[in-house]
Structures are given as structure tokens and as C-alpha cells.
């Protein structure tokens with residue numbers, strides 16, 4: 001029963017190779033991050049739907065009856081396989097008092113919530129009386145898939161609230177996950193949320209948020225990587241804000257303008273992803289340094305390609321230069337245009353060299369930290385399993 005208060009979470013992701021190209025049908029390799037978005041779901045007694053999104057400054061509530069009426073007005077063709085239409089989004093914006101062209105984080109987050117709440121409830125029953133709080137360990141709009149983690153959490157919570165999926169947590173268990181079939185449903189609704197936020201997402205980010213681990217993604221086909229070695233990755237946030245939607249649209253424009261020039265670049269990125277997959281799957285769990293020169297060269301080549309397709313940024317160039325001065329190789333990750341870069345750390349990278357690189361990156365105003373990759377996908381938590389930080393966020397709400 002979901003009637004009790006529940007917490008669920010979904011991870012962010014790092015794209016190793018294939019960002020942007022994956023929107024155009026090429027292969028991407030992506031891994032789940034150990035930074036997560038959390039959602040607290042509880043029933044709202046007074047016939048209301050309440051949503052609090054402290055990360056983007058949203059506190060909204062609506063009467064369930066007004067959402068029900070709104071749904072009747074726009075619901076006819078809600079389906080997890082259909083893109084949200086311009087008309088539907090227009091109606092929802094008017095209802096929520098969001099300006100037509102608004103692209104601010106709070107507007108997109110509210111719109112995604114409203115769309116998913118109405119669409120999921122239209123398919124599975126009445127608009128549920130829910131109180132939803134979402135908070136995240138992920139920086140927003142930095143290339144680590146915060147939009148997908150948000151959409152995956154919303155999809156799982158709303159599907160549970162509408163009883164379209166089970167509440168898999170058994171008495172005495174600290175965490176639980178859903179069946180493959182239920183995860184497929186969560187993923188397809190999360191993709192709709194990503195569509196509201198991104199316009200034209202590939203689906204790789206919500207796939208990682210749903211399934212976790214490390215996977216290859218191409219045109220909706222999700223294949224877990226056979227073997228993933230212990231890769232050490234340094235993540236650096238340049239803190240330069242950017243919008244995935246705008247960057248993805250810019251790449252499309254460039255491809256349309258120069259197809260003969262841009263398509264070979266996308267093919268080359270595809271080949272990089274495939275080459276990287278072969279290397280990773282051939283590597284032992286604790287790889288020796290001899291595997292690294294190829295991985296490093298693939299990072300360098302892809303970073304040049306991403307500049308060619310127009311998603312670089314001076315802050316990312318700086319990041320690459322600084323790490324190169326310490327013998328380390330980096331590329332942007334996610335949509336680029338600022339946001340985060342990843343740096344491959346070798347097994348023989350000395351702690352001293354890494355500290356020096358970190359110090360120089362911080363001196364540029366960047367924030368950096370070492371990450372663990374391959375985290376689990378969307379997960380339901382018992383309150384006893386939540387760590388102190390999560391409990392603190394809950395108690396503050």
C-alpha cells in the first residue's frame with residue numbers, strides 16, 4: 001500500500017561517450033552516479049495535490065477537482081507512447097500561470113509535474129491526492145541528468161499513487177526495486193517528463209535513472225554493459241549554467257545546415273562509443289595502466305568532436321587544459337555548453353597528482369569531486385534505511 005509515507009530515489013548519470021550523437025540514433029555509453037534525487041510521497045488528506053521542489057523554488061498546490069477538470073479538457077490523447085502536444089502544454093501553462101515561452105527551471109519542473117500527473121492519472125484512474133517533495137544531491141542543469149532523475153522519481157511515485165505499479169517494499173526490508181515490466185513502464189513515463197523538459201531527448205538519461213549500472217543505449221535499445229571495470233572518474237562542475245534543450249536544438253540546426261560536414265562527426269562519435277565499449281568489456285575488474293592510453297585518446301578525440309558540433313565552452317576548454325597539465329584527460333559530459341566535465345583517473349595516478357589537479361581546478365572557480373559509478377537505478381527506501389542527510393531534508397520540509 002502506498003498510503004503510508006514513502007521515499008524513493010533515482011540516480012544521476014555520467015555519459016562516457018555519445019552525448020548529442022545519441023539524439024540522432026548513435027550509440028551512447030552511460031553510467032549511473034552515486035548522486036541521487038529523492039522523492040517523498042505521502043497522501044494529501046484534503047483533496048489536494050501538493051508539490052514542493054526546493055531545488056528550483058517551487059511550492060504549489062491545486063485542488064484535485066480542478067486538476068480533474070483540467071484533465072478532462074486536455075486528456076483525450078494522453079499516452080506514454082505519444083509526445084506531449086504543443087496544445088496540451090499550452091493549456092497546462094495557462095492553468096499554472098506559466099508564460100508561453102518560459103524556460104526557467106521552476107517553469108519546466110512545474111510543467112513536467114503537471115503533465116505527468118494528468119497523463120498518468122488519465123490512463124490509470126483518478127488524480128490521486130498526493131503530497132510530493134523532491135530534493136536532490138545533483139546539481140541542476142549541469143549535465144548529470146538531474147532532469148531525468150526528477151522525471152524517473154515522478155513517474156515511479158505517480159504510477160504507485162495510481163496503483164499502476166506495486167509498492168514492492170516488504171516489512172523488514174530496507175530497499176526494494178520493481179519488476180522489469182514495472183521498470184519499463186516507469187522508464188516510458190519518465191521519458192515523457194524528459195520530453196516536457198528537453199523537447200527532444202534521446203532517452204538515455206531516464207534509462208540510466210531507471211535501471212542504473214552501466215549501459216549502452218541506441219534508439220531506445222538498452223543493453224547493460226557485460227563488464228564494467230572499476231573506473232575512477234573525477235567530476236568537475238564548471239558552474240556555467242546552460243540548458244540541455246537549447247544545446248540539443250542548436251546541434252540539430254547545425255546538422256540541418258551542414259549535413260555533409262556534421263553527419264560524419266556523429267558517425268565518428270558513434271565509432272568512439274563502440275570502441276570504448278570493446279575496451280571496457282575487455283578490461284579486467286581492476287585494470288592495469290596499459291588499458292588507459294586508448295581510453296584517454298578516445299576522451300580527447302570526442303572532446304574535439306563535441307567542440308565541432310558546437311557544444312563546447314571556454315570553461316570546458318580551461319578544464320581540459322588544467323587537467324592536461326597534470327597528465328590527465330578530460331571531456332565534457334551531458335549537454336555541454338558549461339556544466340560538468342569528466343576526467344579519467346588512472347590506477348597509477350598518484351594522490352599527490354590528483355590533489356594538485358583538484359587544487360588548480362578549484363582555483364578556476366570549479367567544484368570537483370571523485371565519484372563512484374554504477375549505482376542502482378530507481379529504488380524504494382524504508383525510512384529506517386535513509387541516511388542522516390536524507391532524514392534531515394525530510395525533517396526540514
Ligand SMILES: Nc1ncnc2c1ncn2[C@@H]1O[C@H](COP(=O)(O)OP(=O)(O)O)[C@@H](O)[C@H]1O
Pocket residue numbers: 037053054055056104105106107108109110134135136139140141142143144145146147148150197198242243244245334335
Ligand atoms: N530536483 C529537482 N526538482 C525540480 N526540478 C528539477 C530538479 N532537478 C532537475 N529539475 C528540472 O530539470 C531541469 C534541468 O534539466 P537539464 O537542462 O536537462 O539539465 P540536467 O539534466 O543536465 O541537470 C531543471 O530546469 C528543472 O526543470
Ligand SMILES: C[C@@](O)(CCOP(=O)(O)O)CC(=O)O
Pocket residue numbers: 018019020021022023142143144145146147198200201202203204205244248333334335336
Ligand atoms: C545531450 C544529451 O545527449 C544528454 C543531455 O544530458 P543532460 O541533460 O545535460 O544531463 C541529450 C539526450 O541524450 O537527450
Ligand SMILES: [Mg+2]
Pocket residue numbers: 145146147148198205244
Ligand atoms: Mg537533462
